[in-house]
Amino acid sequence: MTLPTTTAAWTIPADASSIHNLTKQTLPLPALGPHQVLIRLRAACLNYRDILVATRSPNYPGNHKPNLTLGSDGSGIIHATGPSSKWAGREGVKVVLHPNSWLTGDVRNMRLDRVYGAFDQDGTLAEWKVADDERVVEFGGHLSAGESSALLTAGVTAWSAIREGMDGRLDGNLGQYEGSFSEKRLEGKTVLTMGTGGVSCFGIQIASALGAIVIATSSSDSKLEIAKSLGATHTINYANTPDWDEEVIRLTKGKGVDQVLEVGGAQTLIKSINSTRAGGLVSLIGILSESGTLPKEVIPAVLFGGKIVKGCVAFSRDITAEFVQFTGEHGIKPVIAKEYGFDEVVQAMETLQKGEAVGKVVVNIGEE
Known part of the structure; x- marks a missing residue:
């Protein structure tokens, strides 16, 4: 089999200060190592972090290399494997790419400079990607x-x-996860989420699937209807209700929630x-929010x-594999705000930057 030696990719120039500086170019592919796989990427999902990296914002650490390929999240199929790869013979399998080098254990194994799409780690907004065996998680769901x-x-x-x-x-x-994924482990608990x-x-x-009472906040009644539909x-x-914390206390009969998923920050x-x-x-x-x-x-x-x-701060490969299994068990589907083609990455980033999207912004790279 003749393997590709280059890939189209969306990159960040050395002097980038705006998402409009993103550039599509052709880059050489690294040689396939013995314990690596070549992934034909089918889609990448954007995150707020991508805006910070793309604009070389001081709010995200790192001296990102010139012409870095953006993106941490991606899915695709195994196209080829290295001679000693554990994926040998599994060509054609659908997979997702674990974004970082933290494979197992606790957060001490997390390295911020080994996450795709920052520092010197080329990301997933590309047609092809060479990945280490251990950063590949099968997903055929x-x-x-x-x-x-x-x-x-x-x-x-x-x-x-x-x-x-x-x-x-x-x-x-x-x-270790206690019990089965079908058990209502959060029954009787209350979880607060913020925004959509x-x-x-x-x-x-997730919290609803585990049996929790979920309180969701938003500034939009239409978005809150979506939150209700999710559980x-x-x-x-x-x-x-600017004093929404007081309303939370009222809804919980004076007790407060067991857990808050706090995404707003300092404010x-x-x-x-x-x-x-x-x-x-x-x-x-x-x-x-601004610090x-x-x-x-x-x-x-x-x-x-x-x-x-x-x-x-991020998560291990073991937790990624666990969540893939959990979503299959419960039929959980991500909320997709909008999908774009591979030539529309700048427009996709504009949508993300506006901060009005409900759910995720996705870039489709190739055919299913």
Whole structure:
């Protein structure tokens, strides 16, 4: 079999300061190593991180190489394998790519400079990609290529955060999943989600599937209807109810929620803490609001409430594989806001940058 030696890819120039600087070009493919596979990519899913990297924003660390290929999330099929690859003989299998080099164990094994689409790690907005065996996860399930690519950063982040709420330990280790995926492990618990972005949409579906009462917030009544369709029990329009933390307390009969999936960042953190029960968990996932001086109430609210505020920074390959299995068990589908063709990456990034999309923005790279 003659293998391709180049790939079309969307790259970030050295002097990029805008998403409109993204450039489609042809790049050489690295040689296929003994424990690697060549993936024909079918779809890539965009994340807010991609905007930060594409604009070389100081809000995301790293000296990203010139002409870096953007994108952390991708799905495709195995086209060829290295001579010693564990995937040998599995050509044609549908897969998703685990975005980082953290394979197993706890967060100490996470390296930010080994995540696709940043630093010197070329990403998934390309037609072809050579990947290490261990970063490939089989997915032959119920989703399209675009939908399966959307499982990764948003879906597995939400899954990892909820898993930490169920099985996490204070030393950073995550225990084995207890029971079967069909069990209602969150029955009697309450989870608060914020907005209708990718992480929050997945969070609603996951928590609901596990039996939790879900309270969802948004500034739009139409988006809250979508949240209800995904499994939210209660909804709060924070544009109409600016003191939404007080409404959360009312809905929980004065107790507060067991866990918050906090994606807003500095400007919403205190309200998330206020919404949490004594001893509860705030999973800090996003930085969508501008950083600033934290309100003076934060420390006493955490201290005297015995509450936990925990950063959620990526996830392991084991957790990715676990979530793929969980979605199949429950028939979970990502909410796709809009899909674009491979020549429309800039338009896709514009949609993402506006921040108005419900769910994920996907770029289709090839035919199913």
